[in-house]
Amino acid sequence: MKAIDILKNLNLKRTSCREGIIEVVMTANEALSENEIRERLAGNYDRTTFYRSFKTLIEHKVLHKIVVDNQLVKYAIDNTLTHKDEHAHFYCNECNALKCMDNIPVQKYQLPEGFADIETEVLIKGICANCRN
Amino acid sequence: MKAIDILKNLNLKRTSCREGIIEVVMTANEALSENEIRERLAGNYDRTTFYRSFKTLIEHKVLHKIVVDNQLVKYAIDNTLTHKDEHAHFYCNECNALKCMDNIPVQKYQLPEGFADIETEVLIKGICANCRN
């Protein structure tokens, strides 16, 4: 699916900023930070526009957002075709890459009486295969 | 164990800021944000001092830090007497409380060949028992 079609299907205006973000994130094989996305992008957009685009795309479930510590935010495609609904994320302490582990589903945790769970985030920190060599 | 003794045992200087933070976090039954801690604190400390105190206390494993989205950071006691090493955290979308689920250990997730895991963070978002009533 192309970026333009994703926007069209969601009845969102096809602006170059939105289109560019989707394309960059879709072709990356890891989650990218705001700056990593901007570097790979042709146009030069205001930070406000960037944030508003992220917000819109997250609301429409085109992207999802993963926070590592704080001050470290990454975005990834949230396409149900390629990603499991609730998958674990892996963060490499060495190269700072963040990968969606589509094959690692999140376990359901048993909560105490009265607690209702809505979503569960799992972030595994460690060293990735690349950095171990 | 009293705050002062914790500092003494770790060979840390017993300053009122450190002592106050430990006492506040120790007596709370949930993780607290910087502001929540400051409100409950007698003295008035500079933000820099606060952050440096947090840093020191986290390094010495007196506290641990949990990030919810970003722009939402909470601190909790990291005492091995009361907390399991790796426990899940519960965040209430309604009242914004964050609780350490000491009785919910974090599952070991199986990573692909070549990946080494160091720590795993589990954050369960939902509605707490209080807010469901």
Added chain:
DNA sequence: ATTACATTTGCAACATTGTTGCAATTGAAA
């Protein structure tokens, strides 16, 4: 193609969280 209008953009200003350098102060040991 042109027009019309709602949506989106860019800019300025501001908020929050966090860091660094440096001089002044404080804790703790001799």
Added chain:
DNA sequence: TTTCAATTGCAACAATGTTGCAAATGTAAT
């Protein structure tokens, strides 16, 4: 009480994110 390293407060700065508003743009109807 003295001494000295550790800690504090201040100023300045960085990164991430938000809001209001006028200008520009996308899209649908003509």
